[in-house]
Amino acid sequence: MIxxxxxxxxxxxWFTGIVKEIADNDRVKVRIFGIHKxxxxxxxxxxxxxxxxxxxxxxxxxGGHALAPGKWVVGYFADGDDCQQPVVxxxxxxxxxxxxxxxxxxxxTATPGADGSATxxxxxxxxxxxxPAATASPTDLKGxxxxxxxxxxxxxxxxxxxxxxxxxxxxxxALCAALLAESGCNPRSAVMDxxxxxxxGICQWNRERLWKLERLYGETSSQEDRNTKPxxxxxxxxxxxxxxxxxxPENRAFxxxxxxxxxxxxxxxxxxxxxxxxxxxxxxxxxxxxRSHPEYNKRLKGTMDCMSKLKxxxx
Numbered sequence: 001m002i003x004x005x006x007x008x009x010x011x012x013x014w015f016t017g018i019v020k021e022i023a024d025n026d027r028v029k030v031r032i033f034g035i036h037k038x039x040x041x042x043x044x045x046x047x048x049x050x051x052x053x054x055x056x057x058x059x060x061x062x063g064g065h066a067l068a069p070g071k072w073v074v075g076y077f078a079d080g081d082d083c084q085q086p087v088v089x090x091x092x093x094x095x096x097x098x099x100x101x102x103x104x105x106x107x108x109t110a111t112p113g114a115d116g117s118a119t120x121x122x123x124x125x126x127x128x129x130x131x132p133a134a135t136a137s138p139t140d141l142k143g144x145x146x147x148x149x150x151x152x153x154x155x156x157x158x159x160x161x162x163x164x165x166x167x168x169x170x171x172x173x174a175l176c177a178a179l180l181a182e183s184g185c186n187p188r189s190a191v192m193d194x195x196x197x198x199x200x201g202i203c204q205w206n207r208e209r210l211w212k213l214e215r216l217y218g219e220t221s222s223q224e225d226r227n228t229k230p231x232x233x234x235x236x237x238x239x240x241x242x243x244x245x246x247x248x249p250e251n252r253a254f255x256x257x258x259x260x261x262x263x264x265x266x267x268x269x270x271x272x273x274x275x276x277x278x279x280x281x282x283x284x285x286x287x288x289x290x291r292s293h294p295e296y297n298k299r300l301k302g303t304m305d306c307m308s309k310l311k312x313x314x315x
Contacts (some may be wrong), residue, residue, distance in 0.1 A: 013080055016092065018072045020046040024065030027051045030073060030086060043188045043235070047145030050184060052086035067091070082191065085186070141236055142315050146185040150202070151310045153174050153239045156259070166261030170303070173310060174257065174266035177302035178274055179203065187238050188230035198228050201238050213241050246273070263307065265292070267300045 017032035029049035052075065054065040065088075065307050067073065072092040078085040128135035134188060143149035155172040158164050164171060176185070182204045185190035190200045194288050199206045205213055211225075217233040231238075246254035271280050271289040279293040 003269045013077045013083065014074065015086060016072065016074050017076065017086075019067050019069055019070060019073055020049055022067065023051055027053055028065070028067050028073075028088065030075075030088065032086065037085060042148075044184075044186050045145050048147060048185060050086055051083060052088050054088045141239075142313050146187070146202075146235055146308075147176050147180060148310060148313070149235060150179055150185055150239055151306070152313050152315075153236065154243065155312045157243050161258075163258050165259045166265075169306060169312070170263060170266050171260055171269075172256050172312075173301045173306035174260070174263070176310060177267075177299065178270040180306070181299065181302055182274070185235075187233070188236040190228040190230045192226075192228060196226065198226055200228075200231050201233075203234070203238070203242055209245070213238070215268060216241065246265045263300060263303045267296070267303045270303075271296070 015030075015032045015035070017035075018038070019028050020031050021029040023029060028051075029046060030052045031038060031049055032044065036049065052073075054067065055075075056065075067088070073088045074090050074092060075086055075088040077083050078087050141149035142152050151172055154175050155168060157169060158168050181183045183202050185202055187202055189202070189204065190198060191204070193199045193204075193206060197206055198210070200210055201213065213233065214231060217231075217237055219232060233241075238244050246257075253269050253273035256272055257266060260266040260269055268289040268291075272287075274280070276295065279290050279295040279299070280287065281290055283290070294304040
């Protein structure tokens with residue numbers, strides 16, 4: 001995570017975008033130029049866009065914004081180069097074109113984890129200037145958003161394995177919550193980590209795991225590659241790679257997940273898979289999730305949000 005002073009450095013980033021959906025009186029979903037493709041919603045659907053807070057003047061009663069789908073807006077990212085917390089500060093008059101495919105009516109629904117926590121459906125910075133040939137091919141996954149597609153894919157795989165000893169719904173929800181926390185479930189997510197290494201894809205794969213994924217789908221990558229160009233592999237390909245990791249080198253965490261029957265145990269399993277600093281630590285002679293850590297509560301809430309908002313949709 002970038003820890004520079006955002007307001008006293010060049011990390012303070014502004015954006016221009018188009019409102020696509022209205023989540024509630026205080027938040028909207030914005031497709032942002034340079035972050036999201038305007039004419040192609042294959043990789044990041046309108047439903048997967050990050051929730052942006054709306055700034056009101058100090059003399060406002062805070063009764064709600066007057067934004068509508070199709071409006072051009074400006075704002076800044078509260079988290080700087082992480083680009084996961086957009087804040088809308090104003091409206092641009094006269095904006096048009098750019099593949100505006102916004103809905104004519106508000107969705108009225110927020111995505112899982114949309115409370116400003118680490119499990120928001122925020123979208124890290126990506127390079128949207130790639131040529132059409134570099135665009136990921138569409139998949140046949142069922143679902144109106146990336147996270148719903150991921151849920152359906154992973155639910156089917158766990159169900160077909162016959163190895164779940166608990167609740168498949170809870171287990172799949174914990175998996176999806178982890179993807180939302182990592183990347184907003186955006187297959188073209190690409191950011192630099194704190195050690196200046198690129199982390200890419202829905203799981204923010206890094207170094208050897210990233211190079212293996214890229215080579216698997218025909219991309220050239222090596223230890224020297226430190227660019228943040230998004231990967232070309234599709235959401236379905238990345239989900240298949242994730243599931244292979246769970247069955248293989250990450251099977252210890254996966255077995256823990258398959259045995260879970262409640263949100264806490266499922267969240268513990270995904271923390272064992274992701275191993276985030278602070279919340280994953282050695283307790284005595286055993287590595288485990290620290291349930292007293294503030295980040296743990298965010299992860300648990302993400303799992304429960306997904307449980308309440310996602311449901312398996314058969315093909």
